[in-house]
Amino acid sequence: VKAFRELGHEVELLSLPGADPDAEDSSASREKTTVQKTNIVSTLLSRIIELTKYAPEFVFEFIELAYNLIAFFRVNKVVCRDQPDFLYERYSLFMFAGVLIARMKNVPIILEVNDSAIVERVRPLFFKCLARRIEAWIFKNSNGIVFISTNFKNTVESQYANIAPSIICPNAADVRQFNLDGIDREAAKSSLGLSGQVVCGYVGAFVHWHGIDWFVKEISPKLSGYPQLSLLLVGDGVVYEDIQSVVQQYGIEEQVIMPGRVPHTEVSSYIAAMDYGILPDSNEYGSPMKLFEMMAMEVALVSPDFEPIAEVVSDNENGWLFTRKDKA
Structure with missing residues (x-):
């Protein structure tokens, strides 16, 4: 429009x-x-x-x-x-x-x-x-x-x-909203208590089909071994509390920041604090919006190699692709 x-x-x-x-x-x-x-x-x-x-x-x-x-x-x-x-x-x-x-x-x-x-x-x-x-x-x-x-x-x-x-015509980001103009990445990190950390980010619904629940369950036992790595998981949904429980179970609350649902107009300020992103799952035909919004802010993602994603993400060039459903 x-x-x-x-x-x-x-x-x-x-x-x-x-x-x-x-x-x-x-x-x-x-x-x-x-x-x-x-x-x-x-x-x-x-x-x-x-x-x-x-x-x-x-x-x-x-x-x-x-x-x-x-x-x-x-x-x-x-x-x-x-x-x-x-x-x-x-x-x-x-x-x-x-x-x-x-x-x-x-x-x-x-x-x-x-x-x-x-x-x-x-x-x-x-x-x-x-x-x-x-x-x-x-x-x-x-x-x-x-x-x-x-x-x-x-x-x-x-x-x-x-x-x-x-x-x-794949989905796209509104580059007037999702850009780095006037944004200080380090200040964005600092505002979330993430100064000096390498931040892996996720933005989206906390639902099963996006795979964020299995991703956190897979990485949580290993995360404490990488103290400089933090997860910034933005969003809310039916698996939010389950993910929160896993984080508490492994005592990694300081490494996993979960601000919950935020207004769409504020999403870009959270993306600015991310060094790279994770898209755990998608489907055979979809074109995930958050992939484009994060890439517009120069945040590359680790994404499953579904055909629509591979159409816009070149492995090791503007992101990283992993074999879909390969949780490890």
């Missing part, structure tokens, strides 16, 4: 009620064009969205399907009012309203795809066959698709006979 605006295009954001992607941008240099919704329907939708976190999968997917009705009227209203040159949509499973309106109004639509009914997902699908049928129609009837990795593109093309023209 920022790139489009910098090129002189007018961009209007239309998102779920209560979700304002522009909210973190306090810049007064441009007029915000985000559609603001403060009515009763928006409030009700926000409550429903919150409840879906606790809903069974089939209920969650019914709500996703039902949202097409609301999205149809919201998107159609904006398209009729503003007559956009094209729509750019971040694809969501079961979400066909945007493509349907684009076809009805003869407006081009580009999809940015980083999820699919045919890849292994953290939250397995209940209506998988239905999701695939809808997805096949969406991918065929859009005007273009942006995939986050070659692996993802190849996987989709192998499952669907006919999809729109596509390109590969």
